[in-house]
Amino acid sequence: MEYFTQQLINGVTLGSIYGLIAIGYTMVYGIIGMINFAHGEVYMIGAFVSMITFLILTMIGGVWLPLALLAALIMAMLFTSIWGWTIERMAYRPLRGSFRLAPLISAIGMSIFLQNLVQVLQGARVKPMQALISGGFEIMEKDGFTVTISYLQIFIIILTIVLMTIFTLIINKTSLGRAQRATEQDRTMAALIGVNVDRTISTTFVMGAALAAVAGLMVTLYYGVIDFYIGFLAGMKAFTAAVLGGIGSLPGAMLGGLLIGLIEAFWSGYFTIEYKDVAAFSILVLVLIFRPTGLLGKPEIEKV
Amino acid sequence: MLKFTDVHTHYGSIEALKGINIEVNEGEIVTLIGANGAGKTTTLMTMCGLPQASSGTVTFEGEDITKKPTDQIVSNGIAVSPEGRRIFSRMTVYENLQMGAITTDPKYFDEDLERVYKLFPRLQERLDQRGGTLSGGEQQMLAIGRALMARPRMLLLDEPSLGLAPLVVRQIFEIIKEINEKEKMTVFLVEQNAFHALKLAHRGYVLVNGEVTMSGTGEELLASKEVRAAYLEGGH
Numbered sequence: 001m002e003y004f005t006q007q008l009i010n011g012v013t014l015g016s017i018y019g020l021i022a023i024g025y026t027m028v029y030g031i032i033g034m035i036n037f038a039h040g041e042v043y044m045i046g047a048f049v050s051m052i053t054f055l056i057l058t059m060i061g062g063v064w065l066p067l068a069l070l071a072a073l074i075m076a077m078l079f080t081s082i083w084g085w086t087i088e089r090m091a092y093r094p095l096r097g098s099f100r101l102a103p104l105i106s107a108i109g110m111s112i113f114l115q116n117l118v119q120v121l122q123g124a125r126v127k128p129m130q131a132l133i134s135g136g137f138e139i140m141e142k143d144g145f146t147v148t149i150s151y152l153q154i155f156i157i158i159l160t161i162v163l164m165t166i167f168t169l170i171i172n173k174t175s176l177g178r179a180q181r182a183t184e185q186d187r188t189m190a191a192l193i194g195v196n197v198d199r200t201i202s203t204t205f206v207m208g209a210a211l212a213a214v215a216g217l218m219v220t221l222y223y224g225v226i227d228f229y230i231g232f233l234a235g236m237k238a239f240t241a242a243v244l245g246g247i248g249s250l251p252g253a254m255l256g257g258l259l260i261g262l263i264e265a266f267w268s269g270y271f272t273i274e275y276k277d278v279a280a281f282s283i284l285v286l287v288l289i290f291r292p293t294g295l296l297g298k299p300e301i302e303k304v
Numbered sequence: 305m306l307k308f309t310d311v312h313t314h315y316g317s318i319e320a321l322k323g324i325n326i327e328v329n330e331g332e333i334v335t336l337i338g339a340n341g342a343g344k345t346t347t348l349m350t351m352c353g354l355p356q357a358s359s360g361t362v363t364f365e366g367e368d369i370t371k372k373p374t375d376q377i378v379s380n381g382i383a384v385s386p387e388g389r390r391i392f393s394r395m396t397v398y399e400n401l402q403m404g405a406i407t408t409d410p411k412y413f414d415e416d417l418e419r420v421y422k423l424f425p426r427l428q429e430r431l432d433q434r435g436g437t438l439s440g441g442e443q444q445m446l447a448i449g450r451a452l453m454a455r456p457r458m459l460l461l462d463e464p465s466l467g468l469a470p471l472v473v474r475q476i477f478e479i480i481k482e483i484n485e486k487e488k489m490t491v492f493l494v495e496q497n498a499f500h501a502l503k504l505a506h507r508g509y510v511l512v513n514g515e516v517t518m519s520g521t522g523e524e525l526l527a528s529k530e531v532r533a534a535y536l537e538g539g540h
């Protein structure tokens with residue numbers, strides 16, 4: 001039971017991170033119907049920018065921790081937002097209206113380009129960072145096994161809940177969210193009532209990128225090591241999460257992320273850690289075979 | 305108010321409009337009738353810049369809007385109820401109406417909503433229902449209501465009668481007449497249902513294969529032999 005609880009905590013933490021990245025996939029898919037394969041790289045850039053910000057702040061010295069976190073968060077979100085906007089503008093918008101696979105190929109190209117760019121700029125070696133937030137609560141103890149939830153885990157989970165709540169409110173209650181949903185359902189009609197479709201799509205990329213940046217910051221803090229290649233695997237898993245939850249569905253992405261995190265944590269805890277990726281991707285295969293629309297993605301029945 | 309001067313529109317290499325001249329004056333109902341594939345919808349969509357005219361000019365209130373982006377054209381006082389209605393089916397009726405008001409000042413919202421409720425009491429009863437679950441007639445009402453929420457000075461309607469029961473068609477046409485007479489709304493109506501459209505309209509144009517072949521007042525066209533033979537007798 002104690003071991004189970006510990007894995008549950010680890011899984012929820014991991015799932016939060018995947019969920020944040022998955023939202024970017026699902027939103028972009030919803031609005032322009034393509035998988036943005038460069039999204040994992042945006043997350044990786046978010047991780048690098050936050051690490052660089054921390055290093056700079058450490059060099060200056062004596063910055064209050066919450067302030068340092070906030071600074072890293074803002075910097076990471078700012079940089080990735082610019083990247084998200086640029087990627088859409090350069091790699092996808094010129095191909096809009098082209099055949100369906102064109103933006104997909106462009107996305108893969110963008111992904112390779114960003115990986116290599118970061119490799120050239122930052123070097124190929126793994127970058128370590130000392131833990132900034134240490135310590136935690138001991139929840140229960142039995143037979144020498146202690147269940148702990150670290151402050152960092154609490155920080156990650158709470159920040160995720162806050163961001164997801166804000167996001168859901170934006171999508172459901174604001175005119176920006178309505179414009180996004182309208183564009184998603186019928187781009188032509190959205191333009192016909194005066195929605196600036198191009199700007200709405202750009203905003204969607206920016207929002208997705210900003211969330212990925214937060215995930216990047218969390219990973220930097222949580223694992224303490226990053227390299228230029230982390231975006232690939234995390235991106236694939238978040239994509240799996242989005243498909244599992246039902247691609248195009250916002251609650252689906254959150255649920256999918258959580259489930260993938262839990263599956264990974266429990267698999268590592270009870271079976272072998274080496275095969276945790278296999279477990280996650282097997283889920284993708286099973287979902288695609290048995291429920292291609294995902295858990296929360298329902299094919300809409302519409303009257304004509 | 306709105307003027308087409310020698311407008312050509314292409315879809316790829318296909319020329320859908322072959323030099324069209326149309327004029328809609330303020331306060332008028334002008335209808336464009338024609339067979340399937342004559343270019344009626346293309347004419348209406350060219351007014352909105354989707355697609356843009358490949359040559360010729362479109363002016364609205366004296367301003368050249370030929371190359372303007374769609375969202376700017378519609379926020380300048382043109383609103384559309386498009387072919388097939390295109391309701392946002394996964395949004396509620398209320399949200400659809402909110403979407404219609406996206407270009408207007410929020411201070412007008414309540415007032416505009418009241419006006420739509422007055423015209424279409426049915427919509428008020430169904431506010432929280434999803435657009436996709438409405439009947440065809442209700443969807444058409446919502447499409448017109450959504451267009452009115454933008455406080456347009458000119459309303460473009462594409463086949464509002466399509467697929468509706470005769471009784472509902474009559475209701476919709478009466479509302480169009482009411483909007484025109486009471487609120488002095490300028491209306492451009494594209495219709496296959498030539499009889500109803502010509503009876504309602506002040507003036508009409510007949511479109512054949514991307515060219516205007518005839519124009520005149522609604523009564524003149526209704527009385528014309530060619531129009532009767534091609535669009536009124538038999539099918540309708």
